Amino acid sequence: MESLPKLYTELADWWHLLSPPEDYAEEAEFYRQGIISACQFTPRTLLELGSGGGNNASHLKQHFEMTLVDIAPEMLAISRELNPECEHIQGDMRTLRLNRQYDAVFIHDAIDYMTTASDLRSAISTAYLHCKPGGVALFAPDDTLESFQPSTTHGGRDRGNRGLRYLEWTWERNPQHNTCTTVMVYIMRQGNEVVGCVQERHLYGLFSKNDWQTFLTEAGFKPRSILFEYSSAELGSSEIFLGLKPAK
Numbered sequence: 001m002e003s004l005p006k007l008y009t010e011l012a013d014w015w016h017l018l019s020p021p022e023d024y025a026e027e028a029e030f031y032r033q034g035i036i037s038a039c040q041f042t043p044r045t046l047l048e049l050g051s052g053g054g055n056n057a058s059h060l061k062q063h064f065e066m067t068l069v070d071i072a073p074e075m076l077a078i079s080r081e082l083n084p085e086c087e088h089i090q091g092d093m094r095t096l097r098l099n100r101q102y103d104a105v106f107i108h109d110a111i112d113y114m115t116t117a118s119d120l121r122s123a124i125s126t127a128y129l130h131c132k133p134g135g136v137a138l139f140a141p142d143d144t145l146e147s148f149q150p151s152t153t154h155g156g157r158d159r160g161n162r163g164l165r166y167l168e169w170t171w172e173r174n175p176q177h178n179t180c181t182t183v184m185v186y187i188m189r190q191g192n193e194v195v196g197c198v199q200e201r202h203l204y205g206l207f208s209k210n211d212w213q214t215f216l217t218e219a220g221f222k223p224r225s226i227l228f229e230y231s232s233a234e235l236g237s238s239e240i241f242l243g244l245k246p247a248k
């Protein structure tokens with residue numbers, strides 16, 4: 001993997017102005033329903049890998065006892081402030097070994113940072129090892145190879161005397177690799193002063209539905225996919241993947 005984006009290190013303190021926790025209520029509920037419907041028992045414990053600023057967790061924690069893992073200490077720090085009741089651990093989803101199992105494992109858009117088949121297989125193995133028999137792992141990549149479209153979006157918020165705006169530009173997929181490049185520009189203000197203007201590249205993995213099903217099966221999961229349902233997205237514009245771990 002390339003070095004971590006500045007967004008998750010030196011700019012992490014601005015994350016919740018780029019991606020506010022309150023925007024995640026609807027999708028967190030969708031993931032919760034997906035987990036509950038696929039788990040063979042009522043799930044109580046949930047491990048999230050690549051939990052970032054803890055936005056999904058800020059909603060899911062009302063339903064699950066959660067452990068949040070991220071590779072970036074700066075993201076864990078802002079998530080701890082938002083979710084002080086959750087356990088936080090620094091770790092890499094490809095290599096983490098907690099020697100514990102959870103009723104369910106969740107990897108949201110952080111899975112996009114798995115840019116090779118080998119990395120994606122490793123993250124899926126980590127999820128498998130940490131999932132109880134009869135439990136489920138839910139993976140929510142932003143796109144598959146089939147659903148990917150180049151796009152341009154912008155957004156950002158103000159809070160107190162600070163504000164951030166961003167432009168996000170995703171180019172055509174890189175033809176030789178299963179990846180796409182997104183260039184992001186962030187402009188930050190404090191009062192009336194612009195205190196930063198930063199641009200950087202994010203490289204994301206893109207895998208076909210068939211790859212997902214193959215990798216989940218290889219790890220030992222029974223694979224399932226469901227269409228992502230979200231009020232402001234067209235049904236079928238993306239898909240999420242579930243790995244059902246067979247009961248012993």
Ligand SMILES: C[S@@+](CC[C@H](N)C(=O)[O-])C[C@H]1O[C@@H](n2cnc3c(N)ncnc32)[C@H](O)[C@@H]1O
Nearest residue numbers: 050052053054055056071072075092093108110
């Ligand atoms: C878009 S953010 C996740 C935001 C999260 N969905 C939320 O609800 O706040 C992506 C996160 O993935 C993390 N990440 C990237 N590669 C990782 C890895 N190999 N292991 C664990 N975390 C990783 C980054 O540090 C970053 O915090």
